Amino acid sequence: MIYIFGITIIYTLVRQWKDLTSKKRNLIVYLFLTVIGFALGIVYLINPYMPSLSQFLEKHMK
Amino acid sequence: MNKEITLRQITFMYLFISISSVLRQVPQNLALDAGRSGYLSPLWSGLGIALMTAVVVMLLAAYPGLNLYEIMVHLLGKFIAKLIIFIYLLWLLLSIAAKVTAYNLTLQLTLMPGTKSEFLMVALAVMVFYALLRGIKTIFRFSELTLGSILILFAIMFVCALSRIRYDYLIPVSVTHFKETIFAAKHVITIGGNLVIALFFADKLEVGVAKSQYKKLWLGALTFVIFTFVIVLFTFGISGSSLTANNPFPFYITVKSISFFNIFERFEVLVTLICLLSDFAAICIMIILILRCLTWLFNLEDSFYLCIPLSMIIFYLTYYVSSTQFEFNYLYKNIIENLNLLFEFGIPLLLAFFSIFRKKKIDKPY
Numbered sequence: 001m002i003y004i005f006g007i008t009i010i011y012t013l014v015r016q017w018k019d020l021t022s023k024k025r026n027l028i029v030y031l032f033l034t035v036i037g038f039a040l041g042i043v044y045l046i047n048p049y050m051p052s053l054s055q056f057l058e059k060h061m062k
Numbered sequence: 063m064n065k066e067i068t069l070r071q072i073t074f075m076y077l078f079i080s081i082s083s084v085l086r087q088v089p090q091n092l093a094l095d096a097g098r099s100g101y102l103s104p105l106w107s108g109l110g111i112a113l114m115t116a117v118v119v120m121l122l123a124a125y126p127g128l129n130l131y132e133i134m135v136h137l138l139g140k141f142i143a144k145l146i147i148f149i150y151l152l153w154l155l156l157s158i159a160a161k162v163t164a165y166n167l168t169l170q171l172t173l174m175p176g177t178k179s180e181f182l183m184v185a186l187a188v189m190v191f192y193a194l195l196r197g198i199k200t201i202f203r204f205s206e207l208t209l210g211s212i213l214i215l216f217a218i219m220f221v222c223a224l225s226r227i228r229y230d231y232l233i234p235v236s237v238t239h240f241k242e243t244i245f246a247a248k249h250v251i252t253i254g255g256n257l258v259i260a261l262f263f264a265d266k267l268e269v270g271v272a273k274s275q276y277k278k279l280w281l282g283a284l285t286f287v288i289f290t291f292v293i294v295l296f297t298f299g300i301s302g303s304s305l306t307a308n309n310p311f312p313f314y315i316t317v318k319s320i321s322f323f324n325i326f327e328r329f330e331v332l333v334t335l336i337c338l339l340s341d342f343a344a345i346c347i348m349i350i351l352i353l354r355c356l357t358w359l360f361n362l363e364d365s366f367y368l369c370i371p372l373s374m375i376i377f378y379l380t381y382y383v384s385s386t387q388f389e390f391n392y393l394y395k396n397i398i399e400n401l402n403l404l405f406e407f408g409i410p411l412l413l414a415f416f417s418i419f420r421k422k423k424i425d426k427p428y
Contacts, residue, residue, distance in 0.1 A: 001180060005374045016367040029360050030368060037374030044378050053382055054389035057397065 255406025
């Protein structure tokens with residue numbers, strides 16, 4: 001899935017280039033969210049069986 | 063003044079996005095917390111929902127044409143407003159991830175047990191993206207169009223189920239559980255708090271909203287309480303509180319036993335479909351709210367291009383938040399409900415409180 005997302009992100013970046021570069025903050029927010037998305041994706045690829053937030057809370061909130 | 067949506071559409075949307083949670087979570091949680099008297103809890107919740115509606119109406123009337131962020135800026139200043147919007151953004155991200163998980167689990171539990179959640183999420187993302195392309199108004203119109211037929215269907219189902227209800231499951235009301243029914247009303251109130259969407263879209267309403275328009279919000283809140291009461295009564299009366307407490311989707315099991323004069327049966331497929339439509343609308347609205355929060359937070363003019371990175375974040379977040387039915391139930395009951403109380407009741411109530419003491423002159427040009 002991460003590759004599909006990667007391609008879609010690049011496609012959107014190219015298509016919306018004018019809008020994104022019209023203001024600096026547009027591009028910054030876009031890249032910021034993209035980096036967060038990829039970071040989450042890469043961590044999931046490395047360890048898909050990582051305990052979820054719910055599991056973590058269940059373990060520590062007793 | 064560009065009047066994109068009306069309070070009537072917001073009321074319809076509020077009811078529409080609440081349906082899936084009412085069908086899936088409320089009966090089980092009430093049975094777990096309040097036992098066989100749990101079906102009385104929706105009546106208690108009416109008090110909390112009335113308070114919430116009063117707060118929303120008061121803020122809408124006091125700050126005509128201003129949305130939640132603008133009201134916060136007026137009352138608390140720009141910095142605190144942005145900070146609260148950022149926290150709202152995090153809450154919305156958690157809620158949407160949980161909603162997507164609920165959507166996946168519903169489909170896997172009912173119609174598509176062998177289908178991977180990845181496929182379901184991609185299909186959902188495509189549908190949501192298409193809906194967003196058509197604009198906010200289309201999404202609101204969709205709920206306006208669909209809700210009426212859904213409520214009629216539920217009315218038919220209820221009439222068909224009357225003969226199946228076992229009154230010994232409902233009467234006599236256990237007095238020992240009376241206190242629990244009041245506390246369990248929290249499960250209904252947290253869904254009824256969806257009415258807060260009216261504040262997010264307040265700037266899309268016309269400035270001089272007539273008093274008769276506010277009546278629609280009150281009517282919507284009343285419909286919500288009655289609808290929830292009927293659904294829980296229905297589930298408890300047919301399945302009993304112990305089966306309801308031990309089943310992840312008790313209403314689905316309840317509906318299996320209903321038929322329309324032996325001509326039409328298998329209503330459970332329709333119930334699944336209604337849940338999916340409701341989830342779809344809720345996810346669309348949540349995405350719009352997230353985009354609005356980002357717009358307010360970073361002073362953006364347009365934020366539609368953020369849909370793709372946002373969908374990527376939500377996709378992976380669903381795995382990080384919860385993946386199984388047990389995890390989802392735990393998360394919903396212990397985290398999401400409490401957060402809903404804070405963000406749907408706590409903050410608007412606080413704003414209403416501040417607005418009484420610190421009402422400033424509204425300088426927005428219309």
